[in-house]
Amino acid sequence: MKRQTGFTLVELVIVIAVLGILAGLAIPYFMEAREEAAKKECLANRTQIMRMFYALQASNYNGTLVGFLAEVVKEPNDNKYFNFVPKCADNGTYSVSNEKVVCSIAEHNEANVSDDASVIDNITNDFQEFLDKYGAMTDQQLKDLGWWPTYASGALVKTNDGFREAYYKEKGKWPSGVDLNGNTIYFKFHLTADGSFLTYANGNGDFKNSGDWGTNYIYDSAAKKWYYSPQGTNLGGISNSVDKGGKTEAQIIDKIKNEGWEEVTLTGNTFSK
Incomplete structure (x- = not known):
């Protein structure tokens, strides 16, 4: 078989x-x-x-x-x-x-796009790169640029106003955003007594050699938080010199917190409560 x-x-x-x-x-x-x-x-x-x-x-x-x-x-x-x-x-x-x-x-x-790429990170990095680059230059190198600001005496102005004017002239404008009322707001920097800088914002899109330190929005870089006050403050009276009683960024943040500034959110370049 x-x-x-x-x-x-x-x-x-x-x-x-x-x-x-x-x-x-x-x-x-x-x-x-x-x-x-x-x-x-x-x-x-x-x-x-x-x-x-x-x-x-x-x-x-x-x-x-x-x-x-x-x-x-x-x-x-x-x-x-x-x-x-x-x-x-x-x-x-x-x-x-x-x-x-x-x-x-x-x-x-269902999974939202993350806000971890907030525009403020790019802005503050840009500020730091600018300050590092031009702060390290010699007086002659700065003079050779042609647009570095000087006082009537011809002395270079390596100060808050000097760096801010230089930044504005090189970039052509300030980084912009939208405030709580839907108006355009501009991000700027203030040198502090510890050699770093404080980021703040106001509604002036031009450069002013003085009188441009008023702000309702201040950034705490350590906590990555923004603070707002409808009354605001003037940073112009805060020296960036240690021997003149200047304040560090942390001291400025502590000051505005004690004055009742509230935390606000910056999503992209737009503020919200």
Whole structure:
């Protein structure tokens, strides 16, 4: 009698049934993993768009987030900011809502774009780089620039006003934002007695050699918090010289806290309570 080879019908049915069960268990996990990966890719793209926008704002970019988004997602990729077109893996479309880039697929917005790329980080880094660069220059190097400010005596002004005027002349403008009332506000710096600087903001977009120290918004760089007072204060009377009783950034922050300044939030370049 010839020996039978291969699978019997019963064995095939059992194998097919087992494969069906395994597929039934694996496919949902696979789909869930794919959806999660698409969400993460979408979030990463939207975060990159916001970070680039914040960085441009710190460099005095005048465009809006709506206009910037339209430029970077345009096909074909001919923008100067990304070497790819940032887009949703599930073919969702991007738009702007509450000063954030959102996806048309609602589930992708469950994880919001992080604010850890706040424009203030870029602004303060820019201030520090400027102060480090020009503070290290010799008097002759500064004179060779041609625009470094001088008093009537011709002496270089390595002071608050001197650095601020130099910054304004090199950059052409102050970094800007939006205050609690929807008005344009400008970020500036004040040298302090410990050799660092205090970031503050007011509504004057020009440079003034004096009288431009009034502010309702002061930044605590150690705590990464902004403080606001409707009465405000004048930093002009606070010397940045230790031997003249100047105050450190921490002492200035303690002073305004004791005066009842309230904490406010800076999202991107816009203040809110």
